[in-house]
Amino acid sequence: MDFSILTDYFGLYLEGFWGTILSSVLALIGSFLLGSVIAVFRITTVKGLRWFGTGYVEFVRNIPLLLVVYIFYYGPSALGFPLDGFKAGTIGLAVYTSAFIAEAIRAGIMAVPKGQMEAARSSGLSYIQTMMHVILPQAIKLVIPPLGNQFINLIKNSSVLTIVAGMDLMYFADSISTETYRTFDTYIFVAVFYLVLTLPLSYGVRVWERRLQRKY
Amino acid sequence: MNKFKSFKWLSVLMVAALFVIAGCGNNNNAGNNSAASGGNAAGNAADSAAIAKIKERGKLLVGVKYDTRLFGLKDPASGNVEGFDIDISKAIAKHILGDENAIELKEVTSKTRIPMLNNGEIDMVVATMTITEERKKEVDFSDVYFQAGQSLLVKKGSPITGLESVTKDTKILGSKGATSIKNIKEKVPGVTVLEFDNYQDAFAALKAGQGDALTTDDAILYGMASQDDGYEVVGKPFTDEPYGIAVQKGNTDVVKAINDTLAELKANGEYDAIYTKWIGKAPAK
Amino acid sequence: MDFAGAFSAANLGFLMDGFYLTLIVAFVSIILSFVIGVIVGVIRYAEVPVLSPVMFFLVELIRNLPLLLIIFFVRFALPEVGIKMGLTTAAIAALTIFEAAMIAEIVRGGLTAVDKGQIEAARSSGLSSFQTLWHIVLPQGLRHMVPPLVSQFISLLKDTSLATIVALPELMHNAKIVMGQKESFTIPVLLLIAVLYFAVNYLLSVVSRRLEHKTA
Incomplete structure (x- = not known):
């Protein structure tokens, strides 16, 4: 059998590989946008928003990803507009990850010394201007390693799409292994496909972390 | 900086190692396969071993579905698994071990039943499984015990x-x-x-x-x-989807025991009774 | 939505059976992965020749693969090469392998964060390197590790739900069986298991915050 599995089913592997990449990238963008909003809610002085932000983060972080995906898979269909496995899975991934990203961004903003905010404000910048030009640019540098780690998690977590027939790498791997009856070989190749994505990212995150450590 | 270089090299190594592992896996498979076919050639001496093992254990391990109404369905209320496949399995346990309750059911799905059988976790699969030429290369089948489409x-x-x-x-x-x-x-x-x-x-x-x-x-x-x-x-x-009971390749004695059971059930009318109980009508003759 | 039907005594009992297995599997895996993770983390920190690079290799390999893949691999691929175990054991083994790798990284990071000056002081006052590790570095490092360790334990508990793909009768799996009875059971059951997962995990995170306050 050996490499013939890879060559015979290369098309399916690639289709799944693409599904995994697409879902992870879309979920990263979604979770970054959503996470930024929640992070701002978490640090704002408006009480209602702060409670919402805290409640959101605590709830989402403490339930399994698979459950979040099921909520988006079965929930909308109960309301009459079903989402397919890929969409429900990707939205679920984005929502789940956004809670972690919100916390990372909040931590990054908190890490910028408070004096800077006061100095900028007293020199005449508005709150928003200070955030945009002073705080956020510094915070983002600090946030990049945890964001990178979340992206790696996203890629790995996108494998839950297989459970709702979401056309990812694991989904097609199942189709391949039920046809070849060679689970071991099929999944070793799947592992290689995942590593091709995750190892360079891990490496990049480490380099960036090193750079930050040297600076501070 | 040294660490990063080593990280890079380790990444390359890792991927390479995976391929090597894949290779080893294959060798092992090849080994297992040839061993199995060798066992076939050796004939009956090895064959009675499977039944002997079941008897020694005193329990028949059967892979059935837990989610398929009429064939194998787990009832949350009672915790029991019930259906056509279960009744057939019990009859086989009675034939081999003399007790229809000397049986342990394990949940299988269409995806997992052949791996679980080949890994030796179960003695047989009674799980709405169609007999096909491709599957015959992986497992041995009994006679047809249900005709679906x-x-x-x-x-x-x-x-x-x-x-x-x-x-x-x-x-x-x-x-x-x-x-x-x-x-x-x-x-x-x-x-x-x-x-x-x-x-x-x-x-x-x-x-x-x-x-x-x-x-x-x-x-x-x-x-x-x-x-x-x-x-x-x-x-x-x-x-046409003729269902068969699957056993590990080479376990011809188990196949024989299953076929004897099926013949018995059909002869004494019990098969018709089980069929009617679950399907709601007598089987077409 | 049929709350009364979904939460009949039989269904609730069945769901509690699943919840019980979830807790057992999580508990055993947490203990095992903590022990293994600490050992591997210390080895990585101590830079033992040969052993440390090997551990580095394994930890990086496992951390960069999806848990779902590891679960499926341990359950169905390893037996093909002669490594066989039962369903629950396989699930615990897979969870332990994955989480131990994550914990090893947390432990190594925590140890690295201990002030180098203290190590030198301890060494120059006559402690052996093992004594230094045991009495100085580990106790202090553990303090840094408590929050990430607890969130890893929470992850582990959530991740037990992935074992549903190998039909482990844990909470998620049993929930799906109950949902399968009637369409109107879906949302009540999803809500109930969300509450269950949330309750345990939130409890864990509260305990973690208490611990943090105590040690800080």
Whole structure:
């Protein structure tokens, strides 16, 4: 059998590989946008928003990803507009990850010394201007390693799409292994496909972390 | 900086090592396969070993479905698994061990039943499994113990009335590792098929509007339709799906014991009774 | 939505059976992965020749693969090469392998964060390197590790739900069986298991915050 599995089913592997990449990238963008909003809610002085932000983060972080995906898979269909496995899975991934990203961004903003905010404000910048030009640019540098780690998690977590027939790498791997009856070989190749994505990212995150450590 | 260089090299090494592992795995497989075929050639000496092992254990390990109404369904209330396949399994346990309760059921799905059988976790698979030429290369089958045919389950009022109305744009739902997936792809080239881990997930997906029709063997579909009267089986069966009981390759003594049991059941009328109990009518002669 | 039907005594009992197995599997895996993770983390920190690079290799390999893949691999691929175990054991083994790799990284990071000056002081006052590790570095490092360790334990508990793909009768698996009975059970059951997962995990995170306050 050996490499013939890879060559015979290369098309399916690639289709799944693409599904995994697409879902992870879309979920990263979604979770970054959503996470930024929640992070701002978490640090704002408006009480209602702060409670919402805290409640959101605590709830989402403490339930399994698979459950979040099921909520988006079965929930909308109960309301009459079903989402397919890929969409429900990707939205679920984005929502789940956004809670972690919100916390990372909040931590990054908190890490910028408070004096800077006061100095900028007293020199005449508005709150928003200070955030945009002073705080956020510094915070983002600090946030990049945890964001990178979340992206790696996203890629790995996108494998839950297989459970709702979401056309990812694991989904097609199942189709391949039920046809070849060679689970071991099929999944070793799947592992290689995942590593091709995750190892360079891990490496990049480490380099960036090193750079930050040297600076501070 | 040294660490990063080593990290890079380790990454390369890792991927390389995976390929080596894959290679080893193959060698092992090849080894196992040849050992198995060697066992076949050796003949009966090895054959009685499987039955002896079951007798020594005093318990028959059977892989059955837990999510398929009429054939193998776990009832949360009682914790029991019930169905046609279960009754047949009990009869086999009685034949081999003299006690129909000397049996341990393990949950399988279409995807997991052959790996679990070949890994030696179960003695046999009694799980709505169609006998096919391809599967015969992996496992040995008993005689046919149930005759099913592939059909379609749809929401009542669906425009789909049978295989004729399935087009390339129809979304079909099915279960991973089932013959029905292959069949529908052959009958309607280019059709979209979504595969799930088991029939329960597939049926849940149909209810959730994820597809237009669920395809598998009619007997399984009738079980689903009986569970929810918003769904119905449409059209005539469009394939023959003879169910067999699968055992590990080379265990001819177990196959013989199963076939003897089936013959016995058919002779004394018990087969008809079990069939009628679950399917609701006597089997066609 | 049919709350009364979904939460019949039989269904609730069945769901509690699943919840019980979830807790057992999580508990055993947490203990095992903590022990293994600490050992591997210390080895990585101590830079033992040969052993440390090997551990580095394994930890990086496992951390960069999806848990779902590892679960499926341990359950169905390893037996093909002669490594066989039962269903629950396989699930625990897979969870332990994955989480131990994550914990090893947390432990190594925590140890690295201990002030180098203290190590030198301890060494120059006559402690052996093992004594230094045991009495100085580990106790202090553990303090840094408590929050990430607890969130890893929470992850582990959530991740047990992935074992549903190998049909382990844990909470998620049993929930799906109950949902399969009737469409109107879906949302009540999803809500109930969300509450269950949330309750345990939130409890864990509260305990973690208490611990943090105590040690800080």
